Amino acid sequence: MSPLAASRRLARRLLPRRPPSGARAPAPAFAVPAAAIRPLDGPAQFRRTLLERIAQARRRIVLVALYLQDDDGGREVLDALYAAKAAQPALQVAVYVDWHRARRGLIGKARSEGNAAMYRDYAARLGEGIAVYGVPVQNRELFGVLHLKGFVIDDAVLYSGASLNDVYLARHGRYRLDRYHLVEHAPLAESMAGFVREHFRNDAAVQRLGRAPLPSTRELQPAIRQLRRRLQGARYRVPAAELAAGEVAVTPLLGFGRNGNALNDAVLALLRDARERVVLFTPYFNLPRPVRAALGRLLRRGCTIDIMVGDKTANDFYIPPEQPFRRIGLLPYLYEANLRRFARAHQAHVARGQLNLWLWRHGENSYHLKGLFVDHDVALLTGHNLNPRAWALDLENGLLLRDPAGLLAAQHAAEWQALRRHAVRLDDYRALESPRRYPAEVRRLLRRLSRVRLDRLINRLL
Incomplete structure (x- = not known):
């Protein structure tokens, strides 16, 4: 297959034909x-x-x-x-x-x-x-x-x-x-x-x-x-169970492809229906366009949003400057560039504490968290990276936990507190390392990609 044909096939799989449907009844659980x-x-x-x-x-x-x-x-x-x-x-x-x-x-x-x-x-x-x-x-x-x-x-x-x-x-x-x-x-x-x-x-x-x-x-x-x-067209077999005292609704969800993707639809529904707060985890800051749009609407509505992402040095592909550079080591810098643009666009929300961007770093360890907390009664456990690749290409799943009685609220709060132990809040987008200070090989590759707009295609693949 020629590179052009492969690019066209990839674009067809990445770009949705239509927006997700509107409000739905709660999924069976x-x-x-x-x-x-x-x-x-x-x-x-x-x-x-x-x-x-x-x-x-x-x-x-x-x-x-x-x-x-x-x-x-x-x-x-x-x-x-x-x-x-x-x-x-x-x-x-x-x-x-x-x-x-x-x-x-x-x-x-x-x-x-x-x-x-x-x-x-x-x-x-x-x-x-x-x-x-x-x-x-x-x-x-x-x-x-x-x-x-x-x-x-x-x-x-x-x-x-x-x-x-x-x-x-x-x-x-x-x-x-x-x-x-x-x-x-x-x-x-x-x-x-x-x-x-x-x-x-x-x-x-x-x-x-x-x-x-x-x-x-x-x-x-x-x-x-x-x-x-x-x-x-596959789904997990799930009954429509009624909750009794002391119970939580748990729905396993499958996600595959750009249309009819139950997991993606659930993510967007959770963001659409959030009332007060959202906590979002992603290991690679490269949010799909529908997720970015949903977060923007939440900020305009006054919701508080916390996003935790790994510092570029906590990325799987980070190569310390003292080691020989390989092109795969460019990825953490691309993710940081995405984060810098997002933080700059929402600097006013960051400054007043409505948008909290957390950078996780702990020694030479790396970061791979993903999922959501929404308000105090919903959580999503998932392997979905919340990036364009997971959104349209990979076969994904997750467990949606709906907890109207707040039985897991203390558990979720304790998990969130523990995860912040090695994270710092980004007060200003300028606190991120300036691209001018990146290693010379990284700067050269970023310039080359930007000139031919390949950075946009790469972001769709990552």
Whole structure:
């Protein structure tokens, strides 16, 4: 495919045909006891909980993530899965990762077979009892990836935007901060496990990565097109439950494509209906146009908005000046430029405290938070990065928590306070580093991109 044709296809997928529909009735939901929903205190507790739950599993383990990495953290999880299967031979174990991401090496590193080589090695040594599936939701990684999240272990859901590797699991002294919640509710667990079983397990596009030889992506293209069509109309199976005392409404939502995207529609509905305050988390400051417009309307209405984003040095792709520069290291500067423009446009709201922009930074660790708090009764737990790529290309999901009785209000307030521990409020857009002070190679690349307006296209892809 020519670069021009690829660009046209990408534009068609990114640009919506029509605006989202108007007001709707509340989505169907599971009635979950508030006591069954618990946030975890950071990546170390997330890792401990994951490994403990795997070891205690009796019936099923279903892990869905962008990747399970070939490093110490990923191997620790894979070892735990094999150990659990050996202890409970009837245990059903399935891992779903992105097909494209699993078959390439890390960006900026030497070319390799990727994580799939590790899965084959484990299967050859320990057997095929642990099924690792590659899910290709698009023909190319550039056009979108499997970005569903959520680990179902027996009747519990461990939900986070994190994938599985050293830094997400706080190995070797560094971590990538995300949000982590444990929900103990059998019907919700069955809904999330049932979705991947129904849509992925026996689909012709979905391949066992522990086996060889694997078909090429080109060979799978007809099956990928069929999978994509089915996913565009897919939904989680959710009842219309009535809340009793002590319960919270929890709705699992799917997001895929530019139209009929339930997760995107929910985000916009939450912003549209906010009364007093919104707290928004995103790891990469590159908000989709509909989200920016909704935030602008909220500010004009007088709502208070808090946005927490990582400092550019807390970005996954940041390269310290003393290290050799690679082009991928340009991304944190592009995100900071976006933030600078947004802060400058809304400087009056920043100055009077109606718009609070928080920059997170903690040593050499990185930031990967995403989601929403709206007023004091709604929260969205999600892996959705709230950027154009997630908005239109990737397969996403999330858990919408509606809490009219305020049963989780103290829990959400405690989480928000803890997350601000390593964040500072941006008082003025000029407090961000001036582009004139960026490293010379960064300045050169930014000028080149701006001249041909490629920075706008890159923002649509990130």
